[in-house]
Amino acid sequence: MDPALWETVRHDPVRLLGEVGPARLQRLAADRRFLRQLNDTAEDLREYLTADRWYQTLDDAPKAIAYFSPEYGITAALPQYSGGLGILAGDHLKTASDLGVPIIGVGLLYRHGYFSQSLSPDGWQLERYPPIDPNGLPLTLLREPDGAPVRVRIGLPQGHDLHAHVWLARVGRVPQLLLDSDVEENDQAGRDITDRLYGGGGDHRLLQEMLLGIGGVRAIRAYCRITGHPAPEVFHTNEGHAGYLGLERIRELVSEHGLSFxxxxxxxxxxxxxxTHTPVPAGIDRFPRELVRKYFGGxxxxxxxxxxxxxxLGAETYPEGDPAVFNMAVMGMRLAQRVNGVSTLHGQVSREMFGGLWGGFDTAEVPVGSVTNGVHAGTWVAREILELAxxxxxxxLHGEGWEGVRRVPGQEIWRIRRLLRARLVEEARRRLRESWKHRGASEAEISWIDDALDPDVLTIGFARRVPSYKRLTLMMHDPERLRALLLDPERPVQIVIAGKAHPADEGGKRLIQDIVRFADAEDVRHRIVFLPDYDMALGQALVQGCDVWLNNPLRPLEACGTSGMKAALNGGLNLSIRDGWWDEWYDGQNGWAIPSADGLAGPDRRDALESAALYELVADHVSVMFYDRDASGLPRRWLEMVKHTIATLGPKVxxxxxxxxxxQRYYVPAARSGRAMAADDHAGARSLAVWKQRIVKAWPTVAVEHVESTGEASPHVGTSLPVRVVVDLGGLDPSDVAVEVAYGRVDDTDALIDPSYLELSGGEPVEEGRLRYVGEVPLARSGAFGYSVRVVPRHAMLAGPAEMGLVTLPPAPHGMTNGNLR
Structure with a gap:
């Protein structure tokens, strides 16, 4: 409609429509080419919103899924996000729309969003919270059939109620409900509850999370009642902030269906x-128990x-837990039968962090799985890349044939990469100019910005939130080595940096100030820049325009990290510590892995080792390959690496x-479990609750009385080891338990490594309530071998043997035999 105005309004469609002049509209109305394009676009949209897609080909899939998140990065024009959690949630909704997954998104509408960042003259982060008018955003107020706004209400102490309106955003096919407490029924304190993302603390944060969880369920019920949308069969809690949704669903079942708690x-x-999205305990919301009692008791x-x-539900009852706090992640896990981390490594870290909730089981069996995050290509991949594809x-474009990328002409890829790099340089100069003006510089003092950065120089991007573990300033550990890389006369490097520190994180702000002061130096400021106010629009320019994406967290504290995925899809290469997603998908040819010294040195020594490795990789490998050109001016080895990266990582990221x-792994099984519980007036839930109570009461008396094995004194591979076990079930029925042998390789301490499990058969009475179980353990591989026996609860409605955290092992040293198989 107006490309220049589109750039001026920063790609905000509502502002664009409000500012296009009448004369321009009249010209467009008479432009047959424009009208044809408009009609084609409208028809494409209609088909996108109505036609069956991948999800509609599935059998027995849930009719609807509710997805709760405290923040969403849908678009820069809807600033309701602070970082990776929100960007991931936005990509989740947009991809659900693309695949036809019937998700309903639920969040809060923050009237000031997250803060807008600027810099003081000396490089200190400054925050401001510009007000947001919902009427100027792509939102509509959810209304009752009579036109009255939907009002959600939750009770508060002292007889007060908290009221909220519900705003509706359309993320393609996906409805997104955003609760807003800035309504006239509330006092000022109530109206301020949704004032800003992650604002305040204590009561304020708790009230936000009550509104998100409890109010969010009530908003969904109203939306489904008004629109006829199917009620969700699955509820997905994106991090612990929305955990209270489980309490509201319990209340519904007790009050409306007569179930016990x-x-x-x-x-x-x-x-x-x-x-769960965090491997850092400090990233989990924990409230004083008395504060929770204040709002839910009396x-x-x-x-x-x-x-x-x-x-x-929120008690830290495991070793080293704090009895005085209420842990939102712990509550979330106790209210969910299925739990996952966001990369394979993060799943392992989470099993270690939260293993105490399933005491008695080895870390590998803690029921926390993983789904590695991914990114929405339509949001993050440059149009030129999509057109080339x-x-x-x-x-x-249909998710197939990625190997064909290797046949794309290298000169075409290089042409587009230079175009995107040049676009980033122009955007960086524009933002840099704005920043220096805000810091008080005159026009004469910023003339150098016209030549800042170079569209033909190797460009490294680093953009992150700025907690200490992400190590914004690792690149500055040896300032002179960094300066030498930037100013190398033959193979120069330029670095574009962005990131926000939490307003209360003084340490993070100091890191930003350190990098800004270095970047302000006259000799390097044309090669390294810090761009304030990191948002989705800047993120898109960075992942599209950078040649290399740098990530150097303290391993294993990066849960996933998706920016490098976005860069890879745009033809960028990753230079990263092997953490998060990079740990599982780095193959030696799709980028460079910075060696990690985790566990080998103290913090200062670790930084020194890892920064030295970073400098060496950039100087001796990355820049050498980038500037190694053939007779036609193309970096052939670099382009082969780019093609390999896209071909191999494309379908994964x-x-x-x-x-x-x-x-397939979570929603469908959860829906099946939910239906089994709800059938016949919740007969499944009633019977399982009674069964669990009986098991918990009897479990202390369950014992493994005797274990023995017979067979060859020196067993051979290919044979089997007979095992006989005598168990006292403490009055439980044999059908209530499984008696298993865990077997496999053992380490130097006789601990089993990645054991296999065999359920023993029998359950024949021996004497005085004791039962005999027998089985044949297969001996499939040579080397050190061992086995142990255990008893675990068994029920068709359990998601796995560890769900209840109950296991009985034989008293040492019984039940373990070790030897070398020949």
Whole structure:
């Protein structure tokens, strides 16, 4: 409609429509070419919103899924995000729309969003919270059939109620409900609850999370009632902030279906998925128990959801837990039958972090899985890249034929890469100019910005939130080595940096100030820049325009990190510590791995070692390959690496792969479990609750009395080892348990390594309530071998043997035999 105005309004469609002049509209109305394009676009949109897609080909899939997140990065024009969690949530919704997954997104509408960042003259981060008018955003108010705004209400202490309106955004096919407490029914304190993302602390944060979880469920019920949308069968909690949604679902089941708290808990857990995003304990919301009791107890206590039961759900009852706090992630896990991290490595870290909730089981068996994050190509991949794919490898646009990327002409890739690099340079200069003016510089003092950065120089990008573990300033560990890289006369390097520190993080702000002061130096400021106010628009320019994406966190503290995925899809290469997604998908040819010294040195020594490795990689490998050109001026080895990266990582890093994983491995099983619990007036939930109570009561008396094995004194590979076990079930029925042998390789301490499990058969009475179980353990490989025996609860409605955290082992030294198989 108006390309120049589109850039001026920063790609905000609502502002564009409001500012296009009448004369321009009249010309467009008479432009037959424009009208044809408009009609074609409208028809494409209609088909996109209505036609069956991948999800509609599935059998037995849930009719609807509710997805709760405290923040969403849908678009820069809807600033309701602060970092990776929100960007991931936005990509989740957009990909659900692309695949036809019937998700309903739920969040809060923050009237000031997250802060806008600028710099003081001496490089200190400054924050401001510009007000947001929902009427000027792509939102509509959810209304009752009579036109009245939908009002969600939750009870507060002292007889007060908190009220909220519900705004509706359309993320393609996906409805997104955003709750807003800035309504006239609330006092000023109530109106301020949704004032800003992650604002305040204590009561303020707790109230935000109550509104998100409890109010969010009530908003969904209103939306489904008004629109006829199917009610969700699965509830997905994106991090612990929305954990209170489980309490509201329990209350519904108790008050509306007559279930007990324990029965409602089982029904709720069956249909709930919980995703944890942090490997850092400090990243988890933990409230004083007395604060939670204040809001859920006393006169405000719901009889269906006793305060003491709520406090039990968030209690840190494991070793080294704090009895005085209420842990939102712990509650989220206790309210969900299925839990996952966001990369393979993060799943392992999470099993170690939260293993105490399933005490008695080895870390490998803690029921926390993983789905590695992905990114929404339509949001993050440059149009030129998509157009090149459509011309040269059209099957890629449908998720197939990625190997065809290797046949794309190198000169075409290089032409587009230079175009995108030049675009980033122009955007960086524009933002740099704005920043220096805000810092008080005159026009004469910023004339150098016209030549800052170079569209033909190797460009490294680093953009992150700025907690200490992401190590914004690792590149500055040896300033002179960094300066030498930037100013190398033959192979220069330029670095574009962005990131926000949390307003309360003084240490993070100092890191930003350190990097800004270095970048301000006259000799290097044309080669290294810090761009304030990191948002989605800047993120898109960075991942599209950078040749190399740098990531150097303290391993293993990066849960996933998706910026490098976005860079890879745009033809960038990764230079990263092997953490998060890079740990599982680095193959030696799709970028460079910075050696990690985790566990080998103290913090200062570790930084020194890893920064030295970073400098060496850039100087001796990255820049050498980038500037190694053939007779036609093309970096052939670099381009082969780019093609290999896209061909191998492309199908892995897409959010469509991620969401298919969630659907097939989490949503469909959760829906089946939920239906089994709800059938016949929740007979499944009622019976499972009674069964669990009986198991928990009897379990202390379950014992492994005797273990023996017979067979060859020196067993051979290919034979089997007979095992006989005598167990006292403490009055439980044999059908209540599984008696298993864990077997496999052992290490130097006789601990089993990645054991296999064999359920023993029998259960024949021996004497005085004892039962004999027998089995044949296969001996399939040579080397050190061992086995152990255990008893675990068994029920068809359990998601796995570790769900209840109950296991009985034989008293040492019984039940373990070690030897070398020949």
């Amino acid at each position: 324990d029965e409602a808990l089982e029904a709720t857990r069956a249909g709930t998925v919980f995703t 006169a405000n206590e719901e009889p269906e959801v006793p305060a003491e039961r709520i406090l039990e 459509a011309r040269e490898v059209p099957s890629v 897409l959010a469509s792969r991620m969401l298919r994983d969630y659907v």
